[in-house]
Amino acid sequence: MLIVEDVTKNFGQFNALKNINLEFHNGVYGLLAPNGAGKTTLIKMLTTLLFPTSGSIRYDGEDIIKMDERYREMIGYLPQEFGYYKNYSPTSYLLYLAALKGIHRKTAIARVEELLKTVALDHVANKKMKKFSGGMIQRVGIAQAMLNDPKILILDEPTAGLDPKERVRFRNLLTNLARDRIVILSTHIVSDVESIANEIIMIKNQEVLYKDTVSNICGNIQGLVYETKVAYDETERFRSTYLTLSEKQENGSMYMRFLTEDTAKAEWKPVHPNLEDVFLYIYQDGVLSDDQTA
Numbered sequence: 001m002l003i004v005e006d007v008t009k010n011f012g013q014f015n016a017l018k019n020i021n022l023e024f025h026n027g028v029y030g031l032l033a034p035n036g037a038g039k040t041t042l043i044k045m046l047t048t049l050l051f052p053t054s055g056s057i058r059y060d061g062e063d064i065i066k067m068d069e070r071y072r073e074m075i076g077y078l079p080q081e082f083g084y085y086k087n088y089s090p091t092s093y094l095l096y097l098a099a100l101k102g103i104h105r106k107t108a109i110a111r112v113e114e115l116l117k118t119v120a121l122d123h124v125a126n127k128k129m130k131k132f133s134g135g136m137i138q139r140v141g142i143a144q145a146m147l148n149d150p151k152i153l154i155l156d157e158p159t160a161g162l163d164p165k166e167r168v169r170f171r172n173l174l175t176n177l178a179r180d181r182i183v184i185l186s187t188h189i190v191s192d193v194e195s196i197a198n199e200i201i202m203i204k205n206q207e208v209l210y211k212d213t214v215s216n217i218c219g220n221i222q223g224l225v226y227e228t229k230v231a232y233d234e235t236e237r238f239r240s241t242y243l244t245l246s247e248k249q250e251n252g253s254m255y256m257r258f259l260t261e262d263t264a265k266a267e268w269k270p271v272h273p274n275l276e277d278v279f280l281y282i283y284q285d286g287v288l289s290d291d292q293t294a
């Protein structure tokens with residue numbers, strides 16, 4: 001079990017995270033927040049690339065910084081951008097990394113073969129990676145993070161650049177891997193984690209706002225989400241009155257999904273909130289688009 005206790009991280013005068021308390025067991029955890037909220041900072045502390053300013057992170061009761069090498073041997077990490085050699089095949093790349101990690105050649109050959117099957121790349125095991133799709137490269141990234149059969153697998157924004165089909169495959173792979181390990185996945189894309197995470201962690205204003213199941217988190221805005229049809233010339237006024245969650249145009253009308261605490265009107269249809277609704281509600285003032293953060 002991995003425990004984050006009262007962790008605060010400052011960069012000089014700047015406070016990036018404060019009083020973070022978290023507990024991880026086997027399963028998938030989705031760390032979900034807009035860019036800049038502190039996900040990478042938290043992940044870097046979980047991988048010992050950064051140290052907390054105060055507080056501690058413990059694995060089975062031991063401080064991970066004191067465990068040092070023993071802890072790092074137990075974790076697998078896929079950073080936001082991982083370096084690979086495009087002229088290598090997945091097999092030669094993974095064998096090279098295994099050698100760096102001190103894994104015996106014979107063990108490494110068997111492990112790499114097994115891993116490439118797990119990530120469904122066995123058919124291209126000896127092909128150069130330069131022609132691989134984003135999804136295939138990402139699966140090589142997971143395979144490298146899994147080389148040491150980690151107890152904790154940490155993935156930072158792993159689905160960037162994947163097409164919808166690759167995302168589904170990726171989610172299925174993670175669910176399998178999480179049966180006997182902790183998988184922590186950071187993302188600002190709700191659909192990456194909504195269907196697979198046992199728990200979602202949302203950070204706001206440097207603190208953990210939620211750490212709960214999807215349904216419990218959605219329960220927080222139960223009864224506040226509606227759909228209704230709005231005439232075209234009314235849409236601007238509607239948008240400025242209610243928090244619009246999504247809208248779709250059909251047969252000359254606009255169908256708005258929105259959130260309000262006002263008393264419901266007869267024409268509003270109450271709907272079950274989903275995680276995307278919660279995300280838009282929670283971060284309505286601070287959701288930055290990729291363009292803004294690039």
Ligand SMILES: Nc1ncnc2c1ncn2[C@@H]1O[C@H](COP(=O)(O)OP(=O)(O)OP(=O)(O)O)[C@@H](O)[C@H]1O
Pocket residue numbers: 011014016033034035036037038039040041042157293
């Ligand atoms: N080394 C640093 N020095 C100063 N400020 C930093 C440093 N690293 C991160 N920050 C700041 O801390 C905040 C959190 O950054 P962090 O990278 O953890 O966010 P994030 O949620 O992971 O976003 P992204 O997905 O864009 O990486 C940001 O405001 C960032 O500018």
